Amino acid sequence: MKKKLKSLSLLGVIALLSLGSSSVSAESVTEATYEKAIDPSGIVIFAEAKYPGPGTYYEPYMTTREKSTDFSMEVSNTGAGTTSVTRTVSIRKFADVSIGGETELNVMAQKVKASLEVKAGVDSTKSVSITWSIPAKSVYTIKAGSVVVKTSGYIERANSSGVVVSSTYNSGHWTTSEFSDSVFVRSL
Structure with a gap:
């Protein structure tokens, strides 16, 4: 399942705030496509072992x-x-x-x-x-x-x-x- 993540970099947010609301454009938003869902907490979740080894x-x-x-x-x-x-x-x-x-x-x-x-x-x-x-x-x-x-x-x-x-x-x-x-x- 593909998830779309839309984000603004922290530096981008600071730059937008300093310019005022009239200068904000849609081009400031970056879009990335990931093959797997991202855990919003940032914690890496390990899969459970099903077999004894490789x-x-x-x-x-x-x-x-x-x-x-x-x-x-x-x-x-x-x-x-x-x-x-x-x-x-x-x-x-x-x-x-x-x-x-x-x-x-x-x-x-x-x-x-x-x-x-x-x-x-x-x-x-x-x-x-x-x-x-x-x-x-x-x-x-x-x-x-x-x-x-x-x-x-x-x-x-x-x-x-x-x-x-x-x-x-x-x-x-x-x-x-x-x-x-x-x-x-x-x-x-």
């Missing part, structure tokens, strides 16, 4: 975890006993942050307690062999993919006193682990 910190506003399915298939077991189905599937691995890079993403991941599988900006696939057990006389949907973390909040930078000197809205999303599921469809 560094980059993250204050999350919202965080979600959800499954992202990369492979899905319906399988049937017409036999009398449980059978195994093995498939090699491609699982997507990625990490992205809207502003910044590795530092910001690592700070986010640490704060929301969700590990990163790849570095910032990476989007790749990994082949994984997975085995599912399918009970007798049944149909199941087998699935595999990644658990994806999405978060948004504020990246804050603090000075040596732990006082926040900048705060920027940011968001990121990344894969944190793999999953495999089997979901019952019907009996045969």
